[in-house]
Amino acid sequence: MYQQVGACLKLEGSVNDMDRVDCVNRFHRNAVQVVEAQRRIEQHLNRLDVEEVSLENAYSRTLAEDIIAPDNMPHFRRSGMDGFAIMSSSTRRTSSESPVLLEVIDNIPCGAQPTKALSQRTASRIMTGAMVPENADAVIMLEMTDDFEEQGKTYISIKKEVHPGQNLTPIGHEITMGHCVLQKGIEILAGETALLATFGFSRVKVYKRPTIAIFATGSELLPVDAPLCAGKIRNSNSYMLAALIRGAGGIPLLMGSIPDEADQAQTRILEAFSVADFVITTGGVSVGDYDILVDIFEKWKGKVLFNKVAMRPGSPTSAGVWNDQFLFALSGNPGACFVGFELFVRPVILGMQGIQNRYMRDFTAFLGEDFTKVNAYPRYVRGKFYVIDGKVFVKPVGMDQSSVTVSIKDSDCLIKIPPGGKGMLQGELVCALMLRG
Numbered sequence: 001m002y003q004q005v006g007a008c009l010k011l012e013g014s015v016n017d018m019d020r021v022d023c024v025n026r027f028h029r030n031a032v033q034v035v036e037a038q039r040r041i042e043q044h045l046n047r048l049d050v051e052e053v054s055l056e057n058a059y060s061r062t063l064a065e066d067i068i069a070p071d072n073m074p075h076f077r078r079s080g081m082d083g084f085a086i087m088s089s090s091t092r093r094t095s096s097e098s099p100v101l102l103e104v105i106d107n108i109p110c111g112a113q114p115t116k117a118l119s120q121r122t123a124s125r126i127m128t129g130a131m132v133p134e135n136a137d138a139v140i141m142l143e144m145t146d147d148f149e150e151q152g153k154t155y156i157s158i159k160k161e162v163h164p165g166q167n168l169t170p171i172g173h174e175i176t177m178g179h180c181v182l183q184k185g186i187e188i189l190a191g192e193t194a195l196l197a198t199f200g201f202s203r204v205k206v207y208k209r210p211t212i213a214i215f216a217t218g219s220e221l222l223p224v225d226a227p228l229c230a231g232k233i234r235n236s237n238s239y240m241l242a243a244l245i246r247g248a249g250g251i252p253l254l255m256g257s258i259p260d261e262a263d264q265a266q267t268r269i270l271e272a273f274s275v276a277d278f279v280i281t282t283g284g285v286s287v288g289d290y291d292i293l294v295d296i297f298e299k300w301k302g303k304v305l306f307n308k309v310a311m312r313p314g315s316p317t318s319a320g321v322w323n324d325q326f327l328f329a330l331s332g333n334p335g336a337c338f339v340g341f342e343l344f345v346r347p348v349i350l351g352m353q354g355i356q357n358r359y360m361r362d363f364t365a366f367l368g369e370d371f372t373k374v375n376a377y378p379r380y381v382r383g384k385f386y387v388i389d390g391k392v393f394v395k396p397v398g399m400d401q402s403s404v405t406v407s408i409k410d411s412d413c414l415i416k417i418p419p420g421g422k423g424m425l426q427g428e429l430v431c432a433l434m435l436r437g
């Protein structure tokens with residue numbers, strides 16, 4: 001299929017009309033800045049439809065409706081302690097020298113509705129979380145009372161004044177009826193789940209999760225369960241991407257690896273658009289003889305968003321759109337594949353689920369050690385942050401080459417080293433981006 005023509009390749013009789021040699025595009029690609037690449041992606045980003053899920057399956061999903069409180073929370077006056085519900089006025093001017101005696105007329109467990117009205121001479125035994133009788137305005141803790149029996153009746157003595165409202169949670173203390181409890185676009189985690197359950201939402205409207213087809217390219221790639229052989233490696237990027245997609249709330253579709261053959265790759269990529277919301281490939285985007293994604297992008301019938309980004313690692317990262325569906329061609333080098341995902345793909349997965357804050361949070365920190373590698377482009381160095389004496393520091397996690405896999409697991413941020421100069425020195429302030437894991 002391929003003919004070597006000098007340093008370039010010719011693809012013959014291909015389905016995508018690649019019948020000319022085009023060295024210029026492959027070697028002279030126009031690098032766009034990261035923010036410009038993100039801006040171009042955003043122009044084609046569409047939120048997915050809404051679906052309804054059961055509350056137990058709503059964890060980590062994005063809420064697609066405002067939740068308005070249908071009730072007050074709490075919806076009845078609630079005791080905060082195990083004790084006695086009383087009228088606080090009955091304890092006025094009470095002291096250890098002159099305690100007040102109240103007759104216990106009721107016993108109110110949680111879940112019961114009190115029926116007996118109190119007077120200034122009576123009290124109702126009540127448990128934490130139980131409904132306080134209507135004319136009581138305070139609860140005194142069990143430990144603050146002494147009780148005794150007399151002629152078949154139970155009495156308590158109170159030696160201290162009790163204030164109105166003491167140990168009593170008023171109606172609507174947390175949330176008042178009609179108030180917006182949760183806003184559309186938030187992620188449903190534990191606290192949100194508790195509120196949804198409280199207000200009786202057994203099913204919730206959430207945005208659909210995008211399905212993403214992952215292709216690895218490269219004739220050197222072995223399936224994960226295959227034994228190693230000379231010159232070949234196992235396809236780790238597909239699994240790393242699947243894990244990253246899951247972490248961002250997407251559904252990965254592992255499509256396996258495709259050999260370095262542009263026609264076959266293109267056919268399979270186009271087919272994948274019908275089973276997935278968008279497609280990611282890894283590998284084959286640089287200037288090499290077998291970098292077939294470059295051939296595909298040169299002849300791409302859809303829109304090419306960019307085919308080079310001013311960044312390290314991952315400068316050959318490319319992206320296009322086919323009928324409103326993205327194709328992200330990430331680098332094959334694992335470090336570059338990871339960074340490309342974090343900068344360009346994760347925001348899309350989050351955005352499709354209606355999430356507003358979809359870009360990595362940035363923060364400023366002191367550089368913990370020199371980083372003197374000279375850069376033509378901004379460099380996103382895998383790093384870790386730590387705090388000493390209230391100051392935030394970041395440090396590269398170790399081997400940082402684009403081809404290195406082992407340091408990905410150790411990083412919790414990307415340290416942004418600006419281009420030019422002599423790198424940056426220990427103690428200088430740098431910008432870093434928080435990884436979400």
Ligand SMILES: Nc1nc2c(c(=O)[nH]1)N[C@H]1C(S)=C(S)[C@@H](COP(=O)(O)OP(=O)(O)OC[C@H]3O[C@@H](n4cnc5c(N)ncnc54)[C@H](O)[C@@H]3O)O[C@H]1N2
Binds near residue numbers: 218284285332336
């Ligand atoms: N002459 C030049 N060579 C290179 C340049 C350049 O500008 N001129 N750019 C370098 C940069 S920067 C990068 S980044 C890489 C990009 O490589 P590709 O995206 O084309 O990826 P491949 O060539 O397919 O593979 C690179 C490397 O990664 C390994 N790989 C590929 N796929 C996987 C996978 N699924 N799992 C694990 N590892 C994978 C592959 O075996 C190679 O070792 O190009 C530089 N070269």
Ligand code: MOO
Binds near residue numbers: 313316331336402
């Ligand atoms: O842009 Mo590459 O990822 O530096 O090796």
Ligand SMILES: [Mg+2]
Binds near residue numbers: 285287290291
């Ligand atoms: Mg290559």
